Amino acid sequence: AQSVSQHNHHVILSEAASLELGCNYSYGGTVNLFWYVQYPGQHLQLLLKYFSGDPLVKGIKGFEAEFIKSKFSFNLRKPSVQWSDTAEYFCAVKMVDQGGKLIFGQGTELSVKP
Amino acid sequence: KAGVTQTPRYLIKTRGQQVTLSCSPISGHRSVSWYQQTPGQGLQFLFEYFSETQRNKGNFPGRFSGRQFSNSRSEMNVSTLELGDSALYLCASSLSQTNEKLFFGSGTQLSVL
Numbered sequence: 001a002q003s004v005s006q007h008n009h010h011v012i013l014s015e016a017a018s019l020e021l022g023c024n025y026s027y028g029g030t031v032n033l034f035w036y037v038q039y040p041g042q043h044l045q046l047l048l049k050y051f052s053g054d055p056l057v058k059g060i061k062g063f064e065a066e067f068i069k070s071k072f073s074f075n076l077r078k079p080s081v082q083w084s085d086t087a088e089y090f091c092a093v094k095m096v097d098q099g100g101k102l103i104f105g106q107g108t109e110l111s112v113k114p
Numbered sequence: 115k116a117g118v119t120q121t122p123r124y125l126i127k128t129r130g131q132q133v134t135l136s137c138s139p140i141s142g143h144r145s146v147s148w149y150q151q152t153p154g155q156g157l158q159f160l161f162e163y164f165s166e167t168q169r170n171k172g173n174f175p176g177r178f179s180g181r182q183f184s185n186s187r188s189e190m191n192v193s194t195l196e197l198g199d200s201a202l203y204l205c206a207s208s209l210s211q212t213n214e215k216l217f218f219g220s221g222t223q224l225s226v227l
Contacts, residue, residue: 100169
């Protein structure tokens with residue numbers, strides 16, 4: 001069965017540290033890729049997305065993600081995190097050839113210490 | 115523009131009962147999808163509706179069902195509740211089935227005792 005795996009359940013960083021959250025999926029067909037974020041007490045919201053073209057995509061608040069097709073990965077990065085980045089991050093994969101079903105990873109909770 | 119509205123916000127039920135959750139999408143959005151969120155499991159896809167038709171379904175038992183009305187509002191029903199159904203149920207809407215940006219509601223927190 002298709003799945004999305006986020007390697008880290010909880011990441012703790014100090015402000016200004018660099019961030020990389022891993023995301024891998026198991027599906028060999030065409031995919032659209034997303035990262036969603038849920039700040040404390042807020043709704044889930046879209047951080048960035050990849051459909052095609054340049055595999056390095058930039059999102060809001062200085063986040064970026066790189067699609068590596070050969071590794072079935074879509075890792076999220078940020079060079080320097082801030083306390084306000086404390087949130088839960090979800091990777092999601094839309095399997096275009098499978099009727100467009102959107103599958104989410106388990107989520108990674110990021111805590112940034114001031 | 116109002117966001118995605120889910121009612122009720124909290125529900126407490128006992129095993130064996132049934133429950134209906136409601137979702138009103140953003141005005142103009144025609145696609146509605148439902149997810150179950152539990153700690154450690156992330157979001158698990160339940161189903162997606164577009165133009166009153168179920169377009170996609172996740173791997174949940176038949177006790178979980180849904181429907182969409184002509185005004186795009188959607189309901190989700192769970193019958194014969196089990197303890198394991200306790201979760202946050204999220205609804206998301208988008209302009210169309212192919213539009214990729216989902217807008218999420220606050221969710222309905224269901225507790226089954």
